[in-house]
Amino acid sequence: xxxxxxxxxxxxxxxxxxxxxxxxxxxxxxxxxxxxxxxxxxxxxxxxxxxxxxxxxxxxxxxxxxxxxxxxxxxxxxxxxxxxxxxxxxxxxxxxxxxxxxxxxxxxxxxx
Amino acid sequence: xxxxxxxxxxxxxxxxxxxxxxxxxxxxxxxxxxxxxxxxxxxxxxxxxxxxxxxxxxxxxxxxxxxxxxxxxxxxxxxxxxxxxxxxxxxxxxxxxxxxxxxxxxxxxxxxxxxx
Numbered sequence: 001x002x003x004x005x006x007x008x009x010x011x012x013x014x015x016x017x018x019x020x021x022x023x024x025x026x027x028x029x030x031x032x033x034x035x036x037x038x039x040x041x042x043x044x045x046x047x048x049x050x051x052x053x054x055x056x057x058x059x060x061x062x063x064x065x066x067x068x069x070x071x072x073x074x075x076x077x078x079x080x081x082x083x084x085x086x087x088x089x090x091x092x093x094x095x096x097x098x099x100x101x102x103x104x105x106x107x108x109x110x111x112x
Numbered sequence: 113x114x115x116x117x118x119x120x121x122x123x124x125x126x127x128x129x130x131x132x133x134x135x136x137x138x139x140x141x142x143x144x145x146x147x148x149x150x151x152x153x154x155x156x157x158x159x160x161x162x163x164x165x166x167x168x169x170x171x172x173x174x175x176x177x178x179x180x181x182x183x184x185x186x187x188x189x190x191x192x193x194x195x196x197x198x199x200x201x202x203x204x205x206x207x208x209x210x211x212x213x214x215x216x217x218x219x220x221x222x223x224x225x226x227x228x
Contacts, residue, residue, distance in 0.1 A: 043118070044205070046216055088155060099146075
């Protein structure tokens with residue numbers, strides 16, 4: 001079993017839809033949770049960075065962490081064609097600064 | 113704008129040659145940088161941790177003699193792929209935490225290596 005599971009998609013939605021992306025994990029020692037967006041042939045871009053359970057909102061993006069269920073989500077409201085990319089969840093243990101464990105990534109396509 | 117710069121973005125080389133990739137933190141100092149590798153349609157895998165002033169630490173299964181890492185200064189780390197072979201062809205991405213070991217991790221643009 002992988003430490004982090006993420007549905008690879010592809011996921012296709014119409015413009016304006018609400019997108020829900022999810023990851024589950026098995027290691028209860030994970031304390032920091034991140035969502036990255038990666039366009040083709042580019043490095044990952046940090047979207048959201050969370051520590052505690054609960055919700056964190058930033059513009060059209062909301063990150064949700066449920067540590068009891070070992071489940072994290074990223075919601076994208078009013079999705080745009082420019083949101084088409086691969087979305088990677090990542091997480092790490094407190095004292096392992098760069099050792100991120102990534103999900104496989106979900107490929108999202110937003111159709112105009 | 114970008115906070116971590118990586119160069120070159122693309123490189124093609126012949127089998128047996130060595131290739132150097134540079135990673136720079138642009139507006140902050142990074143005593144630690146990280147090198148990841150990504151195969152097509154797959155996720156990122158940590159290869160090694162680059163430590164300024166000391167040896168790099170490598171993840172299990174990563175050949176330290178093939179992937180030489182040097183952290184020359186507080187803003188520069190280099191990855192050299194030695195005696196490259198076609199199976200080394202991949203997307204190499206560096207990253208650095210902006211606020212020390214527990215800070216947010218920012219990634220460079222990546223370097224696509226193709227070994228012929």
